[in-house]
Amino acid sequence: MYDVAIIGGGVVGGMIARTLASYKLSICILEKAHDVATGASAANSAIVHAGYDAKEGSLKAKLNVRGSRLMPNVCKELGVKYKNNGSLVIGFNEEDREALEALLVRGNKNGVEGLCILEKEELHTLEPNLSPDVLCALYAPTGAIVCPYELTIASIGNAMDNGANLELDFAVSKIQDLGSYYEIFSDKGTVSARYVINAAGVFSDEIAKMVGDDSFTIQPRRGEYVLLDKECGSLVKNTIFRTPGKMGKGILVSPTVDGNLITGPTGVDIEDKLDKSTTAEGLSFVMQQSNENTTGIPFGKSITSFCGLRAVGSVGDFIIGNPLPRFVNVAGIESPGLSSAPAIAEMVVELLDKAGLTLEKNPNFNPIREATHAFREGTIEEKNAIIAKDPAYGHIICRCEGVSEGEILAAIRQNPRPRDLDGVKRRTRAQMGRCQGGFCSPYIVELLAQEMNIPYEEVTKCGGKSLINVQKTKEVQ
Numbered sequence: 001m002y003d004v005a006i007i008g009g010g011v012v013g014g015m016i017a018r019t020l021a022s023y024k025l026s027i028c029i030l031e032k033a034h035d036v037a038t039g040a041s042a043a044n045s046a047i048v049h050a051g052y053d054a055k056e057g058s059l060k061a062k063l064n065v066r067g068s069r070l071m072p073n074v075c076k077e078l079g080v081k082y083k084n085n086g087s088l089v090i091g092f093n094e095e096d097r098e099a100l101e102a103l104l105v106r107g108n109k110n111g112v113e114g115l116c117i118l119e120k121e122e123l124h125t126l127e128p129n130l131s132p133d134v135l136c137a138l139y140a141p142t143g144a145i146v147c148p149y150e151l152t153i154a155s156i157g158n159a160m161d162n163g164a165n166l167e168l169d170f171a172v173s174k175i176q177d178l179g180s181y182y183e184i185f186s187d188k189g190t191v192s193a194r195y196v197i198n199a200a201g202v203f204s205d206e207i208a209k210m211v212g213d214d215s216f217t218i219q220p221r222r223g224e225y226v227l228l229d230k231e232c233g234s235l236v237k238n239t240i241f242r243t244p245g246k247m248g249k250g251i252l253v254s255p256t257v258d259g260n261l262i263t264g265p266t267g268v269d270i271e272d273k274l275d276k277s278t279t280a281e282g283l284s285f286v287m288q289q290s291n292e293n294t295t296g297i298p299f300g301k302s303i304t305s306f307c308g309l310r311a312v313g314s315v316g317d318f319i320i321g322n323p324l325p326r327f328v329n330v331a332g333i334e335s336p337g338l339s340s341a342p343a344i345a346e347m348v349v350e351l352l353d354k355a356g357l358t359l360e361k362n363p364n365f366n367p368i369r370e371a372t373h374a375f376r377e378g379t380i381e382e383k384n385a386i387i388a389k390d391p392a393y394g395h396i397i398c399r400c401e402g403v404s405e406g407e408i409l410a411a412i413r414q415n416p417r418p419r420d421l422d423g424v425k426r427r428t429r430a431q432m433g434r435c436q437g438g439f440c441s442p443y444i445v446e447l448l449a450q451e452m453n454i455p456y457e458e459v460t461k462c463g464g465k466s467l468i469n470v471q472k473t474k475e476v477q
Contacts, residue, residue, distance in 0.1 A: 012341050015341040085239060114139075216329075220272070320347060393407065407428050457469045
C-alpha cells in the first residue's frame, strides 16, 4: 500500500514525485510506456516561458511565473542544463504592435519582470539575423531554455533515489475506490494507494473517467519541429516567437541548451492520441514561417524532424483539483506546462495537505543529483583524471556528440534505468548528432544487452515490438 500513486511519468508527474519525496511518504509512479519522458515531455519547444501570455488570474499565469522563478534552482539541484537566453515576440505591423502592447500590460499584471517593447533598430542590433520586415518586439529577459526530457528523467531519478518506486509498462485500465484507498489495475498487475494523482497527459481525461469524473476532455494537438545541426545554433541568441494566435505562439526559432537550432511547432488538432507522425505539409509550414521570422536558416543542415502532442484541455486553463477525496487531477497541462511544472508540484502538495495527507518532512531527503554531462563538458585535465579511474570514459561510442562508453554505462546503471536505444539517447545524447545513430547504435545495443543480461536481438528501439535485430547476418538463410 502506497501513500501516493502518480499516474504519468512526464515532467509534471516527475516534479510532483520529487517534491513529495521530500516528505516521509511511500510513492509510486505509474507509466504506461517502456520508459519515462516519452510523451509531451520528450517532444516540445523546451522553453521556460516568462509568463506574459496567459490570461491574468488564470492558473497558467500564476504557475508559469512561479515555475519560471523556481526553475534555475531546480535545474541546478538536478544537474540539468538551463540557460537564461531571453525571448522576443516579434511584430511585423501596427496590428502586431497593438497585440504586443497588450501582452506587455498582461505580463506586468502577471508579475513578469523586465518586459519592454524594443523598436526596430535596437531589436536588430540585439538579433542581427531577424527578418528585416520585423518592426518591433516584446522583450522578456527572464525567458529561458532547458532540456525537457533531461529534466523529467532527473526529477524522477531523484525521487527514486529518495525512495520512490517506478512501474513501467503499467497502462492503467481501471481504478476502484475502496473507501480508504484506491486500487489501480493494469494488465501488469495492481497497485494500491491512499491518494492518486492523475498526471497522464493526453490520456488524463480517460483516467478521470475511471473514477466517474467526466467534467473535461483532452484534445491532442500536433506540433511538428525541425532540428538543425549544432553549427546552426548561434543563428539567434534569444527565443524568437511570432505574435500569438488562437492556436498558440506560432512557429518559433530558438537555440537549444545543447547548441542546436530548433524550429516549430505547428498546431493542428487531431483525434489519435498516439499519432506522432510528421507531415510534409507541416514541416513545409515550419520552414516557411521560420524563414519569415529570421534570415539565413540553413535547412539543408537539418538533422531530424519530430512531432509532439500537446494535451489541450476543454476548459481553457490548467485543470488542477480534487473531483473526489484523495484524487487529484493535473490535466490539460499544455504550454506553459514545462515552465510551470515546479509550481504545479507545489500546488499539488497543498491540495494533498488539504485532503488529509500527513506531510512530515523527510530529514534524509537529498535534492541533489549529479549532472550526467560532467565528463563531456570537462577540461582535458578533468577528462584525463576520470579516464584514469575508469578507462571506459576514454572510449568514444558516439562520435557526433562525443559520448563515451563510460557515460552510457553510467546512464544504464542510474535511476531511472533505460531499457532501449531511445532511453539511452534521452539520457546521454548518443544517437542525437548528424548521423542520428547510424554508427553508434550497434555498440549501444551491445552495452544494453550486456548490462540487462539479455540476448543482443532482444534490445529494442523504444520498447514493445520495436525490434532492431532479428538474427546474425551470416545465420540468415
